[in-house]
Amino acid sequence: xSSVSHAVILCDLTFDTRTRNCTIEGRRTINTRQAxxxxxxxxxxxxxxxxxxxxxxxxxxxANAQIEYKKTIEALxxxxxxxxxxxxxxxxxxxxxxxxxxxxxxxAWERLDNAVKSAASRFK
Numbered sequence: 001x002s003s004v005s006h007a008v009i010l011c012d013l014t015f016d017t018r019t020r021n022c023t024i025e026g027r028r029t030i031n032t033r034q035a036x037x038x039x040x041x042x043x044x045x046x047x048x049x050x051x052x053x054x055x056x057x058x059x060x061x062x063a064n065a066q067i068e069y070k071k072t073i074e075a076l077x078x079x080x081x082x083x084x085x086x087x088x089x090x091x092x093x094x095x096x097x098x099x100x101x102x103x104x105x106x107x108a109w110e111r112l113d114n115a116v117k118s119a120a121s122r123f124k
Contacts, residue, residue, distance in 0.1 A: 072119050079112045
């Protein structure tokens with residue numbers, strides 16, 4: 001038989017539905033939207049670095065493979081640009097609209113993530 005234990009931590013937590021900020025014990029404000037944007041930007045930066053590495057591999061490949069690599073990298077760059085445009089749209093959006101944009105952004109992020117992983121595995 002397994003047992004489950006739960007811990008309850010009591011603190012002064014306030015969530016402002018208008019700004020979507022959480023304030024913990026009056027000390028720290030966490031903006032959900034800003035954290036989300038930072039997470040997306042970090043992932044986008046990582047993909048840019050991975051695409052740059054794939055470009056470096058392109059130069060080492062045989063002539064026949066270079067054609068395939070170049071097509072793949074161009075497709076990745078287009079998806080990256082589309083994802084970056086989605087992030088820009090999110091950053092320019094109003095407070096009410098950003099949650100609606102989140103669904104489309106996550107779909108674009110998933111497509112780009114899968115494409116980068118697929119390309120990286122094929123180029124090895």
